[in-house]
Amino acid sequence: MADIVLDKVTKKYPDGTTAVHEIDLEIADGEFIILVGPSGCGKSTTLNMIAGLEDISSGELRIAGERVNDKAPKDRDIAMVFQSYALYPNMTVGENMAFPLKLAKLPKAEIDKKVAEAARVLELTEYLGRKPANLSGGQRQRVAMGRAIVRSPKAFLMDEPLSNLDAKLRVQMRTQVSRLQKQLNTTTVYVTHDQTEAMTLGDRVVVMRGGYIQQVGDPQTLYDNPVNLFVAGFIGSPSMNFLPATVEESVLRTPLGDLPLNDRLRRSLSGADAPRQLIVGIRPEHFEDAALIEEHQRAKGFEFTMPVDLVESMGSDKYVYFTVEGERAVSADLEDLTADAGGADLPPQDNLVTRLSAESRVRDGVDARVWMNLDKIHLFDPGNGHNITLNEGQDAGVATP
Amino acid sequence: MSVLSREKAASGAEAAPRAGLSEGKKQERRLGWLLCAPAAFVMVAVTAYPILYSIWLSLQRYDLKFPENREFIGLANYVTVLSNDYWWTAFGVTMLITVISVSVELVLGMGLALIMHRTIIGRGLVRTSALIPYGIVTVVAAFSWRYAWTPGTGYLANLFSPEGAPLTERASALAIIIFAEIWKTTPFMALLLMAGLALVPDDLLKAASMDGASWWQRFTKVMLPVMKPAILVALLFRTLDAFRIFDNIYVLSAGANETSSVSMIAYNNLMKGLNLGIGSTMSVLIFLTVAIIAFIFVKLFGTAAPGSSDDEGRR
16 A cells, blocks of 8 residues: 655656656555556556666656665566456466465465455456466456455556456456455556556546646546547547637537537636637537527537538447538547547547437437537637636646646 | 378368368368378388398398308397497497487577677677587588697697596596587577577566566566477487487597497498498487487477467467
8 A cells, every 4th residue: 555656757768768757656555556558659568667676767666655766576566457468378277376485485375365355356366276377368367456456565566457358358347447446445457458447447537648648637527628629538438529610709619510619618718828729629419400409508508500420329329420511620629539549439520429318319410400509618728738718726737748 | 191181181271171071071081181191102212221221231241341241130130239239339429429419409508599699789799609500511610620629730739638648548538528528509599499488478477577487487487388389399400419419529539449339330330340230220320319219308208398289278
């Protein structure tokens, strides 16, 4: 049990590339923190530095208040779960779990007790005598977890531990990991590239990109108040819609029509350096079928009519897709996101994704009247990607460059 | 051969995956046999015939100096050879050379493999230079060692034994032979072991160091077990090779002072003595010994190696 503090931790490789830029992060005792970001964002490097598997180029790493920069991994008293599970193929499940305890020279009786206990918690008791090769993916994953928990270490580090499982098993294991962490109440640093995993597991989520921390916060904060275009687009599925916008007199001109400026937006735009060209961001669930909106709500939003491309009925609600004519929102952040998603996870940008109530009667190919909630829209500066609608009073975490 | 045919059959199966059940299976098997027929034919032509012929010769009294005395005598040649001290001395020498050189090569080869595996700067240079001894023709290398140990002119002889002639004394001659053998084939061992090292996933070593293993514990408890199949293959190859040692001894001591290996005395009887019966008997005995060594190793694989048991079958 311990807190972990990263104080301006940097990783520079001999060839001059910097993988991690002066990261500051305080992880509280017992906290479950997620490092999330596209590949190459430095999340795994950060984890390896905490583990001691990679040297820290500069800055300080403290575990339980003690500087551990120069300590070998084995002296840091932390356990790690790898994406490949890294089980010793020549040892049985029981021997795998006992390995760290044997190395710590614990008495045999105590080792047996701890292994049996861990096996019971992870429902591995009947597999203790098997070799890893004869286990399924999910069982191997549990053995890897077991090997970590038997030691009761100061902290757990997990490097995409669920990525090798198939989708259904991943969801089950996600719950199990979460429950286990709550039960053991051990500080856990968890690396993933999957934003769903990040949102569902963590007490707090750290969004990283290009070696910098973009934002740190609890999942809801990241979702409701992303500090920039990157976080806004990365968190949430389906992701936020982005539209180009221009500030005119008292309206915001967008491909959907002229949005009236309410007080909140007016305040955001009143800053001296507020740009005239903007990117509007709005999440799919902040649209609704205009027919289902109550009168007192109607005034808070903006209505437009558009032909429906496609309706996907999910039962609980409907995803309705529209094609937006005209320019696309352009920004470096958005390009990064598209590149990371391979263009596949994100809707093509001329698509508008909306999530309407299941009662909505909209149909393919027919014009639909749609209401959008102006209170929920975000305005971003296309130049630096900053969210200019972020309330100053809100604690939305740090945003380094 | 059985491995070969199994592989061929497997590739045949891939070629015709949609074949029906019984008829398809039959066809598959026929394809398998057809595919390995050329290789099998060559094997029979170049190995089976000479082996069978030498077994046939070993059952006869057949000395080219007295060709008129040629006669079928059953196992009498085997009795002669196996009750002869000369044979058993050579057998002991061969065993000694094999055991010592292979064990030293294993240790040195492992070290070399680790160095080659871990080197980051000048990797190509390190690997190339390590392989140089193996690239030199054995006879050429053996001659250079012989000159180096020749009293008066050789630098090693002058350095280590200015008085005596090391190649003319049994113990020192054997030591030099073993040394030359080790110098020559350690790179080969290292190469095979390096392939084994590549089998050890980095994550496994990282996990071991997180689990608290020291360098030595990571090596003995994680790397060696994972590498075991590769180590066994390397040992098998080298043991079989070392047991047939010939050229180094031929050049360095010519088998004088009881430094002959079994291959040497077989050669002497066959080629110098022209005694086809006794020489063939010795050849057959060498063949049998090699087969026994291989059998022991393969049995060891069967029981201990992962991959061959259903241990790792599901991978």
